[in-house]
Amino acid sequence: MENVSTLMDGELGGDEAGREIIRLTADSSFRETWDTYHLIGDAIRGAAPVARGFGPRFSERLALEPTVLAPHTNVTRRFTHKAQTYALSAAASVAAVAVVGWMALNMLQPDEAGGPNAPAAQLAKAPVPAVVSQPQAVTASVTPAVMSQPQAVAASVAPVAAPVEHVQEYLLAHQGISPTTAIQGVTPYIRTVSSTGD
Amino acid sequence: MKYWLAVVTAIAALDVCAQDGSTTEALDWLKKIAASSRTISYSGTFVYQHGSRGETSRVVHYVNQAGGVFEKLETLDGPPREIVRANDHVTAYIPDTRVVLVERRSTRHLPVMLPENLSDLTQQYEVKKLEADRMGGYQCLWIAVMPKDKLRYGRKFCAELESGLPLRAQVFNEKMQVVESFGFSQLTLGGKFSRDQVASRYEGRAQTQKWRVDHSALNVLEQAADTGWSATNLPVGFRKSMELKRTIVGRPVAMPHLVYSDGLAAISVFVEPKGQLPAKALISQGAVHIYKRVLGDYLVTVLGEAPATTVMQIANSMELKTAGNAFPK
Numbered sequence: 112m113e114n115v116s117t118l119m120d121g122e123l124g125g126d127e128a129g130r131e132i133i134r135l136t137a138d139s140s141f142r143e144t145w146d147t148y149h150l151i152g153d154a155i156r157g158a159a160p161v162a163r164g165f166g167p168r169f170s171e172r173l174a175l176e177p178t179v180l181a182p183h184t185n186v187t188r189r190f191t192h193k194a195q196t197y198a199l200s201a202a203a204s205v206a207a208v209a210v211v212g213w214m215a216l217n218m219l220q221p222d223e224a225g226g227p228n229a230p231a232a233q234l235a236k237a238p239v240p241a242v243v244s245q246p247q248a249v250t251a252s253v254t255p256a257v258m259s260q261p262q263a264v265a266a267s268v269a270p271v272a273a274p275v276e277h278v279q280e281y282l283l284a285h286q287g288i289s290p291t292t293a294i295q296g297v298t299p300y301i302r303t304v305s306s307t308g309d
Numbered sequence: 310m311k312y313w314l315a316v317v318t319a320i321a322a323l324d325v326c327a328q329d330g331s332t333t334e335a336l337d338w339l340k341k342i343a344a345s346s347r348t349i350s351y352s353g354t355f356v357y358q359h360g361s362r363g364e365t366s367r368v369v370h371y372v373n374q375a376g377g378v379f380e381k382l383e384t385l386d387g388p389p390r391e392i393v394r395a396n397d398h399v400t401a402y403i404p405d406t407r408v409v410l411v412e413r414r415s416t417r418h419l420p421v422m423l424p425e426n427l428s429d430l431t432q433q434y435e436v437k438k439l440e441a442d443r444m445g446g447y448q449c450l451w452i453a454v455m456p457k458d459k460l461r462y463g464r465k466f467c468a469e470l471e472s473g474l475p476l477r478a479q480v481f482n483e484k485m486q487v488v489e490s491f492g493f494s495q496l497t498l499g500g501k502f503s504r505d506q507v508a509s510r511y512e513g514r515a516q517t518q519k520w521r522v523d524h525s526a527l528n529v530l531e532q533a534a535d536t537g538w539s540a541t542n543l544p545v546g547f548r549k550s551m552e553l554k555r556t557i558v559g560r561p562v563a564m565p566h567l568v569y570s571d572g573l574a575a576i577s578v579f580v581e582p583k584g585q586l587p588a589k590a591l592i593s594q595g596a597v598h599i600y601k602r603v604l605g606d607y608l609v610t611v612l613g614e615a616p617a618t619t620v621m622q623i624a625n626s627m628e629l630k631t632a633g634n635a636f637p638k
Contacts, residue, residue, distance in 0.1 A: 278592065278599055280558040281610055283401065283412045284525060285577040288551060288568050291614060294466070295478055296346040297380035297394050298491050301357045301366055302597060303410075304390040304401055 279303050335436040336427060338452045341473035342466050346370070347378060349472045352506075353445070353496035354385070359489045359595025371502040379507040393509045402511040407520040409511075410558045430572030433457055433546040442467050444476040445496040454573060459483045460544045460619045461574050462596055472498060480596040482616065489595030523558040536565030538580055542626035544619050546571040569613075569623060576613030576623050583608045591617055600624045 282303045286292050291299045352369040365385045372378050380394040391402045401410040430436070439451035449467040456463050463481035468474070477492035515522075536552055551568035557579065567578040583606050592599045598620045599612040604627065611624040 279410065280523070280525070280560065281577070281579055281599065281612055282597065283399070283410055284555070284557045284566065284579070285575070285612055287399065287412055288577065289575045289614065290343075290570070290573055291478075291575075293346065294343045295475055295491060296368075296370055296378075297382050297392060297399075298355055298357070298366075298368060300392045300394075300399065300401070301364065301382060301384065301491075302359075302594060304384070304392065304403060305357065305359075305364055305594065 332436055335438045335452055338468055342468045342475050345473035350502050351498045353493045355493045357491055369506050371507050381507040391509045402509050409515050409520050409522040411524045433571045445493050449476045461615050525556050525558040537629055538565050539630055540626045541628050544622050574615045576615055579610045581608050
């Protein structure tokens with residue numbers, strides 16, 4: 112995954128870039144990652160097509176979510192490099208001043224029950240704006256760009272902010288049965304209440 | 310010709326024996342590492358790293374004479390949080406939101422390193438002793454548990470020589486990049502402890518300020534429980550290790566909780582009635598991936614310390630066989 116973002120940012124050297132490009136054409140999961148990152152970047156820059164009504168729905172959801180972005184000079188770069196490396200923090204309730212930093216790809220499209228699915232392909236459709244650090248009021252620079260482009264798009268693609276609340280509860284339950292906890296004691300529980308530390 | 314065949318076979322057999330010998334030793338170390346948590350007391354500061362982020366916390370771990378284990382973890386960076394464990398009760402205090410999460414683990418289901426788990430483990434992983442090292446003033450030995458395929462993560466533990474306590478634990482992806490690590494930056498083994506040291510400073514405040522308390526409870530079905538759910542296409546090496554019905558923190562209704570394991574990595578599956586916002590999401594932190602999938606009227610949440618593709622494969626292979634008693638009317 113890291114190579115995708117470094118390739119996108121033009122940080123790979125000539126030979127390595129060449130190899131990665133060849134891999135990109137051959138490896139469908141690599142390509143999907145590529146697509147995803149580009150879509151995220153596009154969404155941030157306001158260039159991605161979004162579902163009709165996305166803007167108002169998004170702002171509604173955003174109003175419910177206490178999510179803020181840390182001040183950062185290059186928001187796009189933040190998404191491409193940190194796509195998988197945000198920490199979860201205490202996000203116990205909607206009213207909370209919680210800090211949520213899990214990176215999520217989310218779609219509104221429910222599965223057809225029982226059919227074999229290709230989640231990897233479908234993942235390459237959803238940009239995610241929810242990224243936070245300390246609970247200080249910072250304007251989310253992503254939202255205006257996205258909201259100003261409510262264009263019609265195929266109904267199957269409906270990206271929205273990821274409902275990342277309640278992840279803690281599953282994690283807490285999981286850690287109770289995980290061998291990692293047997294081996295390492297209570298220290299892995301830090302994951303349950305981790306914060307971004309930005 | 311036959312002679313050479315015999316020689317080659319004999320050498321091959323010797324080779325296997327040698328391998329078995331060192332693998333056995335490495336497995337013994339792994340058992341020692343797992344047992345350390347129930348045998349020694351310690352306190353210190355550790356760093357949890359995931360991706361490029363690190364978080365420092367203080368930990369106190371106390372084993373009393375009766376074998377009861379008491380632990381406290383308090384974060385030192387960012388908003389303060391504390392996690393307190395007394396045997397099978399885990400309580401998380403989150404002052405910023407005035408929330409207390411209480412998780413009760415069944416001691417029957419504590420994932421001890423049982424002999425059967427270990428034999429699973431050696432089929433999917435190569436366990437090896439590596440070099441000695443020194444951390445925080447203590448000598449330790451690196452033990453590597455490396456996967457034989459890309460469906461799981463690799464681990465390395467540096468076991469303190471006397472107690473087996475893992476001074477550092479690392480999780481590797483297929484590119485041998487560290488996706489997550491826990492390491493002590495300061496450690497004191499042993500010492501005199503008392504229950505006060507493992508009590509949360511927020512306990513009193515939580516009561517007087519009436520923080521919200523969310524409980525979970527394990528409700529283990531008596532037989533090899535049948536929630537009605539099963540996985541039809543498990544990744545190689547994973548098999549069902551648990552099937553329970555339970556509540557989780559913040560959810561009033563009991564739900565199926567299935568666990569699939571390959572001996573070292575565990576992946577949990579939770580099934581709930583689909584809520585208002587059907588969502589499919591893949592979210593990640595360090596070695597943990599969480600994938601949600603809507604399946605008919607249900608929301609299936611799968612998470613574990615394994616690559617995202619493995620978590621997703623399990624999610625995609627979940628099926629409701631029968632109504633079971635997953636959600637009794």
